[in-house]
Amino acid sequence: xxxxxxxxxxxxxxxxxxxxxxxxxxxxxxxxxxxxxxxxxxxxxxxxxxxxxxxxxxxxxxxxxxxxxxxxxxxxxxxxxxxxxxxxxxxxxxxxxxxxxxxxxxxxxxxxxxxxxxxxxxxxxxxxxxxxxxxxxxxxxxxxxxxxxxxxxxxxxxxxxxxxxxxxxxxxxxxxxxxxxxx
Amino acid sequence: xxxxxxxxxxxxxxxxxxxxxxxxxxxxxxxxxxxxxxxxxxxxxxxxxxxxxxxxxxxxxxxxxxxxxxxxxxxxxxxxxxxxxxxxxxxxxxxxxxxxxxxxxxxxxxxxxxxxxxxxxxxxxxxxxxxxxxxxxxxxxxxxxxxxxxxxxxxxxxxxxxxxxxxxxxxxxxxxxxxxxxxxxxxxxxxxxxxxxxxxxxxxxxxxxxxxxxxxxxxxxxxxxxxxxxxxxxxxxxxxxxxxxxxxxxxxxxxxxxxxxxxxxxxxxxxxxxxxxxxxxxxxxxxxxxxxxxxxxxxxxxxxxxxxxxxxxxxxxxxxxxxxxxxxxxxxxxxxxxxxxxxxxxxxxxxxxxxxxxxxxxxxxxxxxxxxxxxxxxxxxxxxxxxxxxxxxxxxxxxxxxxxxxxxxxxxxxxxxxxxxxxxxxxxxxxxxxxxxxxxxxxxxxxxxxxxxxxxxxxxxxxxxxxxxxxxxxxxxxxxxxxxxxxxxxxxxxxxxxxxxxxxxxxxxxxxxxxxxxxxxxxxxxxxxxxxxxxxxxxxxxxxxxxxxxxxxxxxxxxxxxxxxx
Numbered sequence: 001x002x003x004x005x006x007x008x009x010x011x012x013x014x015x016x017x018x019x020x021x022x023x024x025x026x027x028x029x030x031x032x033x034x035x036x037x038x039x040x041x042x043x044x045x046x047x048x049x050x051x052x053x054x055x056x057x058x059x060x061x062x063x064x065x066x067x068x069x070x071x072x073x074x075x076x077x078x079x080x081x082x083x084x085x086x087x088x089x090x091x092x093x094x095x096x097x098x099x100x101x102x103x104x105x106x107x108x109x110x111x112x113x114x115x116x117x118x119x120x121x122x123x124x125x126x127x128x129x130x131x132x133x134x135x136x137x138x139x140x141x142x143x144x145x146x147x148x149x150x151x152x153x154x155x156x157x158x159x160x161x162x163x164x165x166x167x168x169x170x171x172x173x174x175x176x177x178x179x180x181x182x183x
Numbered sequence: 184x185x186x187x188x189x190x191x192x193x194x195x196x197x198x199x200x201x202x203x204x205x206x207x208x209x210x211x212x213x214x215x216x217x218x219x220x221x222x223x224x225x226x227x228x229x230x231x232x233x234x235x236x237x238x239x240x241x242x243x244x245x246x247x248x249x250x251x252x253x254x255x256x257x258x259x260x261x262x263x264x265x266x267x268x269x270x271x272x273x274x275x276x277x278x279x280x281x282x283x284x285x286x287x288x289x290x291x292x293x294x295x296x297x298x299x300x301x302x303x304x305x306x307x308x309x310x311x312x313x314x315x316x317x318x319x320x321x322x323x324x325x326x327x328x329x330x331x332x333x334x335x336x337x338x339x340x341x342x343x344x345x346x347x348x349x350x351x352x353x354x355x356x357x358x359x360x361x362x363x364x365x366x367x368x369x370x371x372x373x374x375x376x377x378x379x380x381x382x383x384x385x386x387x388x389x390x391x392x393x394x395x396x397x398x399x400x401x402x403x404x405x406x407x408x409x410x411x412x413x414x415x416x417x418x419x420x421x422x423x424x425x426x427x428x429x430x431x432x433x434x435x436x437x438x439x440x441x442x443x444x445x446x447x448x449x450x451x452x453x454x455x456x457x458x459x460x461x462x463x464x465x466x467x468x469x470x471x472x473x474x475x476x477x478x479x480x481x482x483x484x485x486x487x488x489x490x491x492x493x494x495x496x497x498x499x500x501x502x503x504x505x506x507x508x509x510x511x512x513x514x515x516x517x518x519x520x521x522x523x524x525x526x527x528x529x530x531x532x533x534x535x536x537x538x539x540x541x542x543x544x545x546x547x548x549x550x551x552x553x554x555x556x557x558x559x560x561x562x563x564x565x566x567x568x569x570x571x572x573x574x575x576x577x578x579x580x581x582x583x584x585x586x587x588x589x590x591x592x593x594x595x596x597x598x599x600x601x602x603x604x605x606x607x608x609x610x611x612x613x614x615x616x617x618x619x620x621x622x623x624x625x626x627x628x629x630x631x632x633x634x635x636x637x638x639x640x641x642x643x644x645x646x647x648x649x650x651x652x653x654x655x656x657x658x659x660x661x662x663x664x665x666x667x668x669x670x671x672x673x674x675x676x677x678x679x680x681x682x683x684x685x686x687x688x689x690x691x692x693x694x695x696x697x698x699x700x701x702x703x704x705x706x707x708x709x710x711x712x713x714x715x716x717x718x719x720x721x722x723x724x725x726x727x728x729x730x731x732x733x734x735x736x737x738x739x740x741x742x743x744x745x746x747x748x749x
Contacts, residue, residue: 008255011235011352012262015359018231019323020316023364027371027406031381038381040401046434053378053397053428056391063393067511076386076398077307078423080508080536080665084641085491086748090507094494109553113499115490117394119507122426122535128511129505165190167514176392 001137029078051075056173058113061104062144063179064129064137066172068097071124081120094118105140112136128169131160147182155179187516189485194438194520198445205362205446206453206465212361213334213354214458224360231356238358242347245695248335249688251351252328256296256684259321263292266317267310276311277385277579278400284511290672290679293438295321297683298329298560299533300418300658301675303667307400307422312383318418321382321405323367326414326447327358329562332687333451334358336566337458339694340590361449363413370409370443377439378432381405404429412443415560417531417658425521425534426510437513437534441521444530448558451565459590464713468568471718472527475557475725479547480523486541487519492748508536519544526551529560530657532652538636538645538661542748545661546741549648552655553733554725555609560656563683566690568721571600571728573693575721578711585710592697605689609654610732613679616650617643617736631670636663640747644740649675654682 031038043052050056057073059067066073070081083090097118098110114132134156142149159175162168210560212218232239243251266273271281283291287303294301295318305506306315306501312720331354338348375381380401388398400421407420408430421427431437452472456465487509490501504515513521525532526548537548549556556567572589577599580587587594621643624631645661653675660666666675711717 004250004254005258007235007237007352008251009256011231011237011255012258013733014231014234015324016317016320019359019364020320023367024316024319024403024406026368027375028381028383028403030372031375031405034375036380038375038405040380041378041432045392045695050389050392051387051399051429053432055428056393056397057395058393060393073391073395074397076400077305078400078421078427078540079305080423080426081536082536082636082661083507084538084637084644084663084744085493085505085507086540086639086641086744091493091497091510095497098497098499104506110498111500114496115499115501115503116506116511118499119494120534121506121510122508123421123423123428123510125423125428126510126512127428128314129648132502134498149487163434165186165193165438166517167511169512172537173392180392 011105043177050173053127053172054126055125058172058176061140063176064134064141064172065117067126067129068118069124069126070120073125078123078125080122080124105137107139108136110115127171127173129172131156131168131170134170134175141179145183146180148160151182155182187514190434190438190517191520194441195445197438198207198442198449201442202446202449203453205450207457209362209450209454212357213337213454218361220361220365228356228360228384230688232352237352239350239353240286241350243350244346245335245339245691245698248332248348248351249691251330252687253684254288256328259324260292260296263296263317263321266287267291267314270311270314273311273313275313275316275383275487275563277313277383280308280311281612286669286672287667290374290676293676293679294658295416295418296325297656298414298416298529298563299580299656299679300324300416301653301660301679302418302658303672305422306420312402315402315407315420319410322414322416322418323359323363323412325361326410326416327562328445329560329687330362330451331355331562332691333562333565335691336569336694337455339691339698343458344508346697346699348695348698354600363410365476366413366443367409368716370413370439371405373439374405374408374436377436379405379408379436380429380692392420401429408440409443410595412440412530413447415444415448415528415530417525417529419532425532425628426536428510431534434512434517437517440532441524444532445524445558447561448528448564451562458731461713467713467715471570471722472557474722475554476523479527479551479557480520483523483540483544483547484516484519486544491541502630504641505539505541508539510535522548523551525659526657527554527557527559528564529555529655529657531652533659536662537648537659538663542741545648546643548659549651549737549741550729550733552615552651552657553609554729555655556725563656563687567686568637569690570605570686571695571721571725574606574714575717575724576710578724579710579717579720583710585708588703588709589697589712591702591705593703594697598640598693598696601689601693605686608681608685612654612682613647613650614732614736616653616678617647619674620646634665636665640740640744644744647736647740650678653678656683660677
């Protein structure tokens with residue numbers, strides 16, 4: 001018994017120092033050498049600092065909406081809705097979101113509403129929307145802000161990111177910061 | 184869409200490309216040959232052994248190996264209970280997170296010791312940074328335990344009649360110093376360059392552009408995530424795991440995380456081939472596993488790309504696919520692919536919420552864990568597969584009227600009994616747990632009805648998934664399940680222990696027994712085990728065992744839900 005336990009305890013202690021002590025400190029040291037200094041990607045607007053990877057809630061009509069979120073974009077936590085695909089209450093919520101979108105966006109047809117605008121993301125903090133989701137909102141924003149649609153479409157194009165592989169995305173926060181600057 | 188399929192092909196191809204040389208390197212390391220990290224790591228290892236009073240040259244038989252493993256695992260579990268139940272006053276707790284309750288600490292500590300990472304808490308509110316760092320320690324050592332146990336099996340199959348199978352601590356330490364730690368550092372640096380945070384400050388708070396006051400959880404993420412995947416652990420730093428934009432900021436980091444979780448399970452198979460000098464056998468095993476993997480992954484990718492038919496009927500633009508619980512930067516295809524990689528391997532990290540995937544996708548995720556040996560977790564996947572090899576050897580031996588042999592050793596009653604017990608343990612744990620929980624819900628809905636986040640068939644799937652994930656030591660979940668309570672914490676805790684240690688001890692015992700037997704050179708009468716025919720035989724055994732055990736329960740959950748949606 002003793003012959004098994006003592007080596008096990010001593011090995012655990014010394015490994016703790018290596019794996020939970022030295023290893024994270026080494027990585028932390030590397031982090032200090034990177035441009036972001038390990039603080040995550042930050043952007044500045046109006047003298048304020050935001051996390052460009054953390055989505056924000058945009059529900060006002062003058063902004064491009066972000067996606068629905070199970071945690072209201074409060075990154076003190078993170079979660080999806082965990083609703084199953086056949087759940088009747090959940091499908092009713094989707095229908096409500098579609099109806100509400102149509103009320104706020106006159107002149108838009110149902111078939112043009114992309115699915116990411118009415119479904120909640122996995123983290124509740126998704127910083128992106130699809131290109132279609134931005135384009136479908138151009139008409140509304142143009143009317144509210146009195147900016148020609150063509151200018152807004154140009155803005156959407158500018159903020160469309162196409163990684164080497166993977167889907168096209170638009171960072172809603174960056175798009176809306178740029179939108180505020182247009183006025 | 185093509186770009187997304189390309190992304191998937193790149194992830195799989197790159198993993199395989201890196202895994203083959205890594206396998207060769209690992210075989211070399213565990214055979215005790217010289218390798219390129221010797222200069223740095225030899226002194227480190229020497230120090231670790233001297234400090235702990237361990238003689239790494241002492242040869243052990245299979246029982247001594249298993250005893251050493253169980254003792255050190257017990258130490259980790261007890262220390263975990265202490266840290267998790269006292270984290271509020273221990274250092275590194277800037278957010279002032281509370282202690283865990285005893286039942287949650289029990290579940291969490293076991294879950295990380297056994298490489299499962301079930302996580303009935305959310306990292307943001309449930310753990311201090313000390314707690315996170317201790318769990319990260321467990322992610323290293325549990326993965327190394329799995330690898331070390333598998334190396335015992337390698338050694339047993341290589342030797343011609345012996346019970347001297349090397350030293351457990353030596354295999355264990357080398358798994359860390361030669362494989363897990365160096366790879367973690369490389370991966371962490373890649374993450375740091377791509378926007379993953381790494382620091383020890385508490386929550387940040389700001390006012391959003393629209394004027395909401397919100398907080399942002401932070402922490403030593405970039406150190407945690409590499410070993411989470413390399414060790415096929417899967418426990419997230421944040422509640423949303425790799426769907427969280429700080430834990431997986433871009434499609435590129437998604438590729439890295441995918442490669443990181445595939446690479447060691449792949450490499451173990453090739454290491455096996457190099458170690459016992461039977462590369463053809465390794466490729467046969469890899470092919471059988473890949474066929475199984477593709478049969479599960481391809482339908483998932485298609486299902487998720489096609490999207491939810493109930494939402495299609497509402498008449499909106501559903502081209503992006505099933506986006507509930509998914510992130511735009513990964514898209515439906517890469518999320519569907521991930522959902523199977525993470526379940527065939529025992530990682531259990533998620534980049535999209537499995538509870539919201541389509542019924543058939545959910546079924547495939549469960550099937551992947553029910554089989555639990557298409558690639559499988561760090562080391563242990565191969566141990567599970569070994570059980571099926573033994574069964575296939577026995578059955579085909581009977582079919583053709585030859586003595587069942589594997590690697591020149593006779594397979595006899597004792598080995599078959601062990602193999603059968605291990606093969607039946609998995610369904611026993613899963614189905615008993617699900618049956619008991621269903622009984623409680625049906626008979627006491629007022630007490631337990633709150634467990635389920637979804638009604639009907641899907642609610643049943645939530646429970647079935649939780650026990651499947653526990654028994655397979657996977658750790659992913661249909662997270663709608665309200666699982667932080669006495670029943671789930673304790674019942675899954677026991678399933679975790681049994682589902683980890685018996686499937687390690689069983690195969691190692693078989694291998695140990697085989698190793699001590701007399702070696703019979705191959706002759707014309709020997710059943711060849713490295714041929715496609717034998718591969719098909721193994722596949723059939725897996726299929727029959729799984730289908731017979733699990734089809735009824737799957738019919739009640741995902742299959743019924745699928746038909747209800749047509």
